[in-house]
Amino acid sequence: MMEILQNVIYGFGVALQPVHLMYCFFGVLIGTLVGVLPGLGPTAAIALLLPATFKVTPVAATIMLAGIYYGAMYGGSTTSILVNIPGEAASVVTCLDGYQMARQGRAGPALGIAALGSFIAGTFAVVALTFVGPFLSNLAFAFGPPEFFSLMIVGITVLTYLSSGSMIKSLIMAGVGLILSGVGMDTISGKYRFTFHIQSLLDGMGIVPVAMGLFGISEVLLNLETEIKRDILASRVKNLFPSLKDWGESIWSIVRGSILGFFLGIIPGGGAVVASFASYAIEKKVSKHPEEFGKGAIQGVAGPEAANNAGAGASFIPLLTLGIPANPVMAILLGALMIHGLQPGPLLIKNAPDLFWGTIVSMYIGNGMLLVLNLPLIPLWVKVLKVPYYLLYPLILLFCLIGAYSLENSASDILIMLIFGILGFLMKKFRYDGAPLILALVLGQKLETSFRRSLIMSHGDFSIFVSRPISLAFLIAAVLLLIIPIITQRKKLSTLRGD
Amino acid sequence: MGKADRISGAFWFIFSLFISYESHKLGLGALRQPGPGFLFFWIGIVIAILSLAVILKSFKKQSAGELGESIFARSNITKLLLVLSSLFLYALLIEWLGFLIVTLLLFLFLLKVIEKKKAWFAALVSFVVTALSYVIFELGLQSQLPRGLLEFLRF
Helix, strand or coil, X not given: CHHHHHHHHHHHHHHCCHHHHHHHHHHHHHHHHHHHCCCCCHHHHHHHHCHHHCCCCHHHHHHHHHHHHHHHHHHHHHHHHHHCCCCCHHHHHHHHHHHHHHHCCCHHHHHHHHHHHHHHHHHHHHHHHHHHHHHHHHHHCXXXXXHHHHHHHHHHHHHHHHCCCXXXXXXXXXXXXXXXHCCEECCCCCCXXXXXXXXXXXXXXXXXXXXXXXXXHHHHHHHHHCCCCCCCCCCCCCCCCCCHHXXXXXHHHHHHHHHHHHHHHHCCCCXXXXXXXXXXXXXXXXXXXXXXXXCCCCHHHHHHHHHHHHHXXXXXXXXXXXXXXXXXXHHHHHHHHXXXXXXXXXXXXXXXXXXXXXXXXXXXXXXXXXXXXXXXXXHHHHHHHCCCHHHHHHHHHHHHHHHHHHHHCCHHHHHHHHHHHHHHHHHHHCCCCCHHHHHHHHHHHHHHHHXXXXXXXXXXXXXXXXXXXXXXXXXXXXXXXXXXXHHCCCXXXXXXXXX | CHHHHHHHHHXXXXXXXXXXHHHHHHCCEECCXXXXXXXXHHHHXXXXXXXXXXXXXXXXXXXXXXXXXXXXXXXCHHHHHHHHHHXXXXXXXXXXXXXXXXXXXHHHHHHHHHCCCCHHHHHHHHHHHHHHXXXXXXXXXXXXXXXXHHHHCCC
């Protein structure tokens, strides 16, 4: 206990340095902005801003990128409530009741409870992270190649299970992601794989251009293809503070959402999006008036908003302790850390305590900043939303182009991004979810080397994956996730979205 | 979704066979010493099976009476293709013409030709955006964007 306290104080020492405070502020500000703007999610934003972080220390970079992620969770709720267009995926659920509340003239309380619920949940997640983090790091020392392999399989399976659309298609996406991860040089044999003598592929398929294309460019292309009419509720948003009655109704939703979000966030494959959907489903189930959901039930806003922030905070844990990204956003962050020369994994807490504790503590600070930013600045965000799309999308495209180029001063990264942009667009049209692909792409190399190392360790004996207890547990979980949908009629979370 | 699923299923099927073939070429190695193509060969096989499942399911859906709808709205595809082409051109020309010129051209194209805004508006916005982005990214963030034809300018 004392040790944790000492670490937290150390973390404050790092996080309160002016430069880190500044980057934290930028991160949450940009994150909120990105969350408010439909079409640009935290994944794309982090990918875009990655090149800008090369000039600063890894600690500052991580603090800022983390801020963007959970900041986007706050910002996304604003558009969901006011415009019925989710700023990003984790805010989709908030549209259901949030917008209805706004139409009933209760936009203020909706926004207020979303912000406050997010703050409570975010802080809860960070506190829990403080305790769970070091514990998991120690646990991870028992991990060998088979355990890592099985854990990654579980992660991909969970994400596949929870993805939108058919599970078969998501599995295909995961497979494709794994294949893409194989492009480039194979570290064990030194041979070049799938490069077809294309110069720019020798180093492998960069995650950042792929992510920017799949999530950023494709979104713009989709918006170009079908013009979205945006009806912004022009009425002045007043009464931002929820009434005591609102509090009474929502407080348990917030508590439930926080806990649920935290656990779902830790599981690789889970994260904020999943947490928000699950929370909505649970709130509806436990509610005394389930018929109110979809018509402006405040629990339908409070629960999911808490869940997505708790989930976002918790999803840092697998990355910082095990070096395994829990979701696509973390995957890009992993890429960022590696680019900065760090080795995320069990040793991170030992080798880079300033990064580990500094980031965690900055998340406390960030949550506070966001509370302050969100409530008073809502009129500003509404103005931002009124920027016409014909001005917005060229800007977004330009940021993507510059971002992709500046990764390695290479125009071929732009081309990769554009190609994946087209691919992402087609995938959305043909109903394939890109998240498993990105996760598999990031995990792929480590997955493959773990796999081969395991087999080398066991001299070709596959039973090594099931004879070791931790690995066996993971694999059983993965198999269950694959089989359950076949046995039971899976109630797709996507039906909530009305896919 | 029926026809679309058949198309995508077929695509992934061919893709996966290609991958398995290439992986086989790379060498599968032995079980105790798996080669570079080992895992990917089997992933290719798995994807092939899954894509066949997608195709089969699409037939099942069709017979259940699902309406096959076109997934592409006709009218805006041209806009999309034009924007895409401009982006590809941007990538291909950026190193030859330099960041300032291509960015200016891109915005002029997007605002004037695609969005059909007034010429003075397009020109104004294009200049402002190009200048601002130059200041932010080149001077502020030191992105080292290519100078291209404007190599002689040193500022």
